[in-house]
Amino acid sequence: MSHFPHPDRFVNRHIGPNKHDLQEMLNFLNVKSLDELIYQTVPDTIRLDKPLNLPPAQSEYEYLAELKATAQLNRLVRSYIGMGYHGTITPSVILRNVFQNPGWYTQYTPYQAEIAQGRLESLLNFQTMVSDLTGLPIANASLLDEGTAAAEAMHMFFAEKNKRAKPGEEANEFFVADTVLPQTLDVLRTRALPQNLQLVTGDWREYVFSEKTFGVLLQYPDMHGAVEDYRAFVEKAKAHEVYVCVAADILSLALLKPPGEWGADVAVGNTQRFGVPMGFGGPHAAYFATTEDFKRQIPGRIIGVSVDRHGNRALRMALQTREQHIRREKATSNICTAQALLANIAAMYAVYHGPAGIRGIASRAHEMAKALAAALENAGRKIAAKHFFDTVRVEMPAGELAALRQKAEDAGINFFYDQTGVQINVDETVTEHDLAEIAGLFGAKSVAPVATSAVPAPLQRDTEYLTHPVFNSYHTESDMMRYIKRLENGICRSCTP
Amino acid sequence: MSHFPHPDRFVNRHIGPNKHDLQEMLNFLNVKSLDELIYQTVPDTIRLDKPLNLPPAQSEYEYLAELKATAQLNRLVRSYIGMGYHGTITPSVILRNVFQNPGWYTQYTPYQAEIAQGRLESLLNFQTMVSDLTGLPIANASLLDEGTAAAEAMHMFFAEKNKRAKPGEEANEFFVADTVLPQTLDVLRTRALPQNLQLVTGDWREYVFSEKTFGVLLQYPDMHGAVEDYRAFVEKAKAHEVYVCVAADILSLALLKPPGEWGADVAVGNTQRFGVPMGFGGPHAAYFATTEDFKRQIPGRIIGVSVDRHGNRALRMALQTREQHIRREKATSNICTAQALLANIAAMYAVYHGPAGIRGIASRAHEMAKALAAALENAGRKIAAKHFFDTVRVEMPAGELAALRQKAEDAGINFFYDQTGVQINVDETVTEHDLAEIAGLFGAKSVAPVATSAVPAPLQRDTEYLTHPVFNSYHTESDMMRYIKRLENGICRSCTP
Amino acid sequence: MHSMISLGSCTMKLNAATQMIPVSWESWANIHPFAPASQTGGYQKIIRELEQYLCEITGFEACSLQPNSGAQGEYAGLMIIRAYHLARNEGHRNVSLIPSSAHGTNPASAVMAGMEVVVVACDERGNIDVADLRAKAEQHAQNLSCLMVTYPSTHGVFETSIKEICKIIHQYGGKVYMDGANMNAQVGLTSPAIIGADVCHLNLHKTFAIPHGGGGPGMGPICCNASLAPYLPKHVFAETGGAQGTNAVSAAPWGSASILLISYAYIKMLGGAGVTDATRYAILNANYIKARLEGAYQILYSGENGRSAHEMIVDLRPFKALVGAEDVAKRLMDYGFHAPTLSFPVAGTIMIEPTESESKAELDRFCDALLAIRQEIDEIAAGTYTHEDNVLHNAPHTIDVISADKWEYPYSREKAAFPLPYLRQGWKFWATVGRIDQAYGDRNLVCVCPPIEEYMHS
Amino acid sequence: MHSMISLGSCTMKLNAATQMIPVSWESWANIHPFAPASQTGGYQKIIRELEQYLCEITGFEACSLQPNSGAQGEYAGLMIIRAYHLARNEGHRNVSLIPSSAHGTNPASAVMAGMEVVVVACDERGNIDVADLRAKAEQHAQNLSCLMVTYPSTHGVFETSIKEICKIIHQYGGKVYMDGANMNAQVGLTSPAIIGADVCHLNLHKTFAIPHGGGGPGMGPICCNASLAPYLPKHVFAETGGAQGTNAVSAAPWGSASILLISYAYIKMLGGAGVTDATRYAILNANYIKARLEGAYQILYSGENGRSAHEMIVDLRPFKALVGAEDVAKRLMDYGFHAPTLSFPVAGTIMIEPTESESKAELDRFCDALLAIRQEIDEIAAGTYTHEDNVLHNAPHTIDVISADKWEYPYSREKAAFPLPYLRQGWKFWATVGRIDQAYGDRNLVCVCPPIEEYMHS
């Protein structure tokens, strides 16, 4: 394959010094060859004695051509799986100017705040967005995923609860509702093990708080899409001095009474559906919000507001020394790299849509889910939950499920299945045409709007969010693009518009 | 389709004022409604009395989804058609940071030079690149396409030749070799008509210069890929005081003796194959280069070097008044909008590859074409030309041609066909695998390198090009990206690196 | 793109990312213009539909997507008028009437199309002098080929006499060519067909969202009525154009086909009501600016009810003794704005076209800047600063000037660089060189990168 | 990205556009992590191949792509060591030896994995004190779980004793966890397996070209030898991990799968020779900077032949009485550079890692800046400027400062903003705020956008 090599080789684009540079540098270093320098540098006892066995280098053009073929091996279907990951529309202005812009994606952690005010402002927007939607006053600048965010909450609770406990006498039981996302539970199992935390899972309605209980985790809406009223449960937890973490779907909080308003100490979740593609698992930004009490225990990075030497407001990563010199023996969290770029995209999504837009997107999902549920019910299907946000669960016998699954997958449609039912998540990308197609699979006919809400009155949100001007100023593409560019150029006036 | 409208409507992204703005503005204008303002503005005699009959608005998401389906109606095949349009590789760093970057594409014509130095530098690079490759000292900042560029040359020649001619006594014959690209000839026919220019086409070897001849147009390499030695012909033209325009393939000039070195007064051509996708016809930047004699007659925009009030070197559009106040009755050209963005991409391609890279790309095409020609010849095919650059023409009877065409198109391969032959253009994107596939279609076996050049010695280029530091400094992606960004930010130090 | 670019006659509206993105999809980008039609179904569909939309918008019958710029569109349009007359054995009709306010490309295109240009006067309100038009049309009745007219006029006015004007031309056997540069004031409210034109070009890079690319690409398709449709340009390698079509005006059959996607997206995503709203808001925005500037500046020309169309001319000639229009343009850079169109169509003026894509906040910032500049002019008038040494004359102020250790100006650095508070909120940009000497550059024309040695001395 | 970001330990190498572009292709972007395997053949192929490449590069047997960051990789690695000991009924082994120079995440991860951290000293040359290591290993022999070691060390040195170190650990029944943050000095020249480690993480966002995104995303896959492979983490919804694998460490089976494409492209486009060259040039660039700075600055620690690995620590403590390391970092902004890593792993120093992607011209500009700063320090030493009022102490100098009418500093504006000529050639950037008060912010922790009223007063 090398009779006619293209002169453009990636290695020459990637590596800075050219031949001429190399010679000058070697002269300066007083060595004859790069090999000589390497021999002086890498101890001979550990030198690799054969070349790496990797495929031959491809040109950029060849690589892209081959990858195109590989991409064909993925089958793009309509996904209604949900379970923490949702179809979403990345606004093109954000896609092009943030996600695909090296001015946003190459940057390092903003340790040098004086030249990173723009990106810091965007992360502050993320924190404000999370805080508003969860109803909790403090939020961090992202964590790695919902599962690990829940684990961070568990450990933070454990440490706080047992601050003054003697070794061996700690309260070490953590209750996880059996309606928490399975992948979250999986991560919690791993993370509970080393510290000997006892994970108890089960029906939250039946959980009996003990002396040993230090915390609980609930999913809202739960993994089956049901919107449960946890308020009495949380009160009971409070009474037992047990901390409560709620894993909440960020979009649902536009319609649902947020965890912060019914006593949660921590809310965690994924912000993926705020404009970040699913990407077969990531990257996406998880959020972590909490109360003033945990202000200084919050894991991960936090952007804070300070002043510069001229007395002007200026943003920075707060509590930085905590990260760079994580207190070694006492550490509860090891988070450094998190999901800044994705947090920025999610924040930009909120800036772009604003409170009315976010509410509109959430309402539409809810309306469509209700309509679908009604249509399926009319067709004789058993809908699992009366109260839901955007996910409809249909109880079905295993045999029927298998047939449905076959039919659906043939039609290029993914649902979520378990032993006893199937779940359909209605996200922002779903169209009326999609709904009809889904209904058809279940033998249902027309899908029509339903007037009443499927959220019970006491759980309907009645507080505002995203009221800060930054979420209410850049709703045209021109304004949005310019805002993104100003931030890219390092400009921030402490988040005044 | 509107039970569940998505709240995000493009019209609200496109239009600046929101409802609140609107009200304030109407108040300020002292009108009750936007309709009232429109009634005050648009005379009632001309008002459209019914709404436009256009399809209903789609959301951005719906539009992209539908366009994806429409795109499937185009069939992507391997194209070896050539004829002025070629496969090319747009370097990803240029694609992402220029072609897909609003910082480059939204800008207007750089009339306000003080804030456009970066883009002006890039256009100056384009001019230098064209000048270097064509061997002519002056180049403009692009024209619309090769066909109209040739027409501009024709008119410029006509005006110059007949500067002092009495009306009715002008020399008005323009000779166009019958090996000029058909679409160029087509445009020339249109453009010759109104001024009563006589187009004569035929074999350039047989053309007899007359009193009336004011100019000629040659194609280099010609439309069949042949590299002809026009030197004697051009000398004859000179002797008859006839101006010569050469339409030249920009890439070929990396290997061929450039028109400027054998007497051309103007060279024109397409720079598409310097990294600009074919796009079913455009946009691409045509070039126009000429001698000092035509410096002030050159059509289109020219970037020039001047000084600012502090005495620093600064770039600007030269001879601007000429454009803004095109001398009405005497105008020979009406060019305003040209192809700046594409000229910038082509210039960046040259900056990125540098002289060695450009030569390498040209050589590779030449080597592959030679190898292919040899393979086909070995298989008993009749190769039309002994001397060629990157295009192989095979003479074949019409019947065989039809069969070949069928077979090729079934295999997803496009060649150029006419009554008596088929042409295969080898561009930058062609791989060894492609060559083998082509050879196979002709019943030829292996394709192997051929030592001797298919360019005759006297037409081989022996002069340097792209020697300016700007073409020799940014060959790594980091350096290139930063250069692009510096220019985007308006920075130029008069093209010193 | 960092702030409004209010170039009159240029329509710098939003170029939405969604419109731009598909242009780089390989299924659009990598298609050869002469590929067999069987392989280009996607393009054929887009082209067919876009032609239809543009016909609906102009009120015409047929469309050619071949011309690559507005000026090419003019040329193409005139060529089909020429063909029309020829076909009727009136090939002698070669006089093109052009109002004195026309863009330079109009007469240039007319000359290229072999026409004789006869200039029609404008009256003191900036409108075409109908009497002069009638006189010239009558005078050249035998040879009248066409009128070229921009509508709304390059003065930013919907001339009420337009229908009469077109009638006069038709009466004398001429055709009306409408320059569509100002189409952004028409879409959905009126149309070239309604006003009485026979053919027009559309600058897709103005009205239909194709970005300007720093001076291209553009697209200047033409639409025409049934009388001219047979003459639309053909192409050697493709099925396109009218039955008796002229030869091609561009190398490729559908011009710069790939960027048609942008205009196509624009229309598909706005729909009929949306493109009409775009026009309505473009007019709103222009009149808002006009209202805000009135008092401080004189606005040249307006419609019968005192409204401008989608753009307006701000007269700076009253300040001639103090500053030139160029000074204002350069000073706007210090305020973080690209200057409006300078000295077109009237020398000594700036022409402002905000487009519908700008929000009120942005319009206000811009007006604030122009009003502040008016005060700076007053300071010169008041003698606070001399004619030769003031913020306008010395604009733009570069970083080098502002950060120099020696400050030699009678005003403060702050006044020079940050005259309004918003500039400290992310809107400041810097000219990288000072005011450029235009004459020097034209006298010493250097248009390739000078050899490196030259820089040693600079 | 406008200039070199020489962050030691962070490997800010080129993120090539070709590597980035496919991440937004819908066929990669729009796949649900729990989609049936039959629909994800493309991802499966990439994952399989990338795992293989990373194994080849590390010399290990198996790989898990689950961890989403380096720190997560550490945790995952320690958890499989934990599982290994457990499986051998040695669950009591819970002591993790960690050199004093380790990154903070190392002990934090160890604690999270339920281990007791025992710190091992470094000698005066910055290397692990082998005697201390042996003593600690022996002392904790019963409970020794592992050593966590960064190689080359966080001091930027290829410690020659590394094999011996690993042998000692193995001898006492421990495993060696290698922190792969500095892998860019190893690829193709040596490997974690060769030095004697049992498991390591790789920061794909360092060595393998994933951009840092302003603090994420990242990917921290782990590779390990056959002894540990059975314990690699599993996932509830996918086939992955070892036969006796632990529960998941991330929510998704292959972490942030879509950005694996970036590292995959990096390896595919460089090939074996290319990735090795990357390492060689990374070492060249570092040593070139070192050589240029020597004389002006003391470089802390180096290898036996006086060479550093791919990064080096510049000691600023000798100037402590005059300026702090932070002053140098902030002053570099005035010179158009992002500061190197500050005070890690040694307080009062900066750590420079140029990577292979920087050309000599860029390295020279950077060295010029640091050498110029050294002269500025000397001016303080010489008493030309006071300790409280000098270019370093007042850095960074904002546009507001530079353009202020009042200039209150003992040096010139030019010296403050344009200390070297290259800054006038497009390399200048501006800090938008002055030096930030860290203590104030931590005392008054506000971490949501303050309500708008607050800004009224500021």
Ligand SMILES: Cc1ncc(COP(=O)(O)O)c(C=O)c1O
């Ligand atoms: C009124 C008018 N006509 C014609 C043109 C020429 O259009 P183009 O630049 O697309 O050739 C312009 C350009 O600004 C214009 O303003």
Ligand SMILES: Cc1ncc(COP(=O)(O)O)c(C=O)c1O
């Ligand atoms: C030596 C070392 N180990 C571990 C880490 C943590 O990696 P990450 O930020 O990916 O979690 C870092 C980060 O800089 C590091 O330098």
